[in-house]
Amino acid sequence: MHPIIKLVSQRLALGLLLLFGASALIFGLTEALPGDAAQAVLGQSATPEALANLREEMGLNRPALTRYFEWLGGIVQGDLGQSLTNKLDIAESIGKRLGNTLFLACVAAIVSVPLAIFLGLLAVRYRNRWPDKLISAITLTTVSIPEFLIGYVVIYYVSVKLGWFSSLAMINDSMSFGQKLNAIALPAFVLTLVVLAQMMRMTRAAILNLMQSAYIETAELKGLSTFQVIARHAFPNAISPIVNVVMLNLAYLVVGVVVVEVVFVYPGMGQYLVDAVTKRDVPVVLACGVVFAAVYIGLNMVADIVSILANPRLRHPK
Template structure:
């Protein structure tokens, strides 16, 4: 069953990645100007622009350029940056590692806290812990990322100067240079993403508490700690896995707003810079990585759900 799921998802993954790349390529093509005009500026002569376009290969038809890029991508060559003239792989790889550091910090600390808070809210339904946690999560869901990030900067960088307002380290900086500046971006992402996880976990816990097997286990005298650890958490976390997967993919794919506000040298910042300069090979590689991340995270969530719930592995028997 799991092998069939993986094979089916791999087929859909290829189609999803290809469709994403086509849409991104078409969107960039519809933007005014190209890399040549962005590099030379508005005061450049038409002859200079035409010469640079020929050097960059922009004088070819869009279909020919996309076919050439796709053929190279299938062999592992994702092209050369139209701005720097360097292969896009190493540059995007460094940005991906920086975003992975930020995402990993958010996942380990923020998502764990969100699951615990959602569990507590569900166990203490309609009591003061549930009211406090639900109110905070509702506020987090209502505020967009840029508002959360701005408020954190005002609070912890200006009013109480504990953390730096922006990241001053460049894309080539090591982990030691980025860690001192990662607190506010990670906290911003945690507040936004954790709110949805808390609400989903709370709902799942409440649904599990109302099932017959939990009531039966309670009547048999199972201790509350064992009931929560052995029965409630494994069952409640199943519906939450897809929400976790989507948030992880959202983080790894590059959180554009938060990274831009804090000048964090990750995938989101690189994507904005690449769109501004019309650096198409870099944009396409970021699109491929983002699509692959979404597909892989959702596949892992489905596999984890099947491993935790035997009924999903044998649907016919469950009937």
């Protein structure tokens, strides 16, 4: 078998195994919390009899392992269960909100990834001179400030003072694509600022590391310009570390978007999760946890696979 196929299928299998482990961990942890779904539905003042009855009705008396596999079986078939609070099908609610979150994350990614890589290349080109220092200073500043603070500062200046964009990033199906983009401009901007620094620094470090290589000297001695050397000879070898940090940040864009969504009142997964936690809606929390885990593991798996594919030694064995 071609070594690439073998390695890639190993990664896929490992990803599934990890996802399985993550689901067990999520289930186990919510199990370990004090109180259960019945307690949550009936509230603190419920009588023990009422609780017992409800537990019987919801099947909470059965062993945790049985319930875990029932729940897992449901997930595999696309059934995430029902919300305790509004009795709606969770899969349906999540589907829509996940779509919104992915839309926001995609827009932020489309802006931030090329920008970060370009800034990284620029920083290498002008290493230790003012453009490099300026880029590092700005990106490190924005990554060091908590995102909710950036969010509120941006709202204050851009939407309150200047009135350019709405502070609320509400979107719905009746809006056109352009209107949607307009609505999410501010949260996408804040997210970009948050993830830019790490990707830019990694691009810079990975390429600087390669610039010491003998083949970079060969390229310089061919009379290529510095930017040609970086883009043609250093960048193709830096793909693997860069893709890894990009995927990590994309995962963050999906999973870590919670705070920004709340600040901008954006109807995405983050809002949904925060609502469910405040209402102790355990099945929803579980479902969100699994979806986040799947996104995280999936993106990192993609990074691994891209790294494998980017390695000429694996792509073209002897």
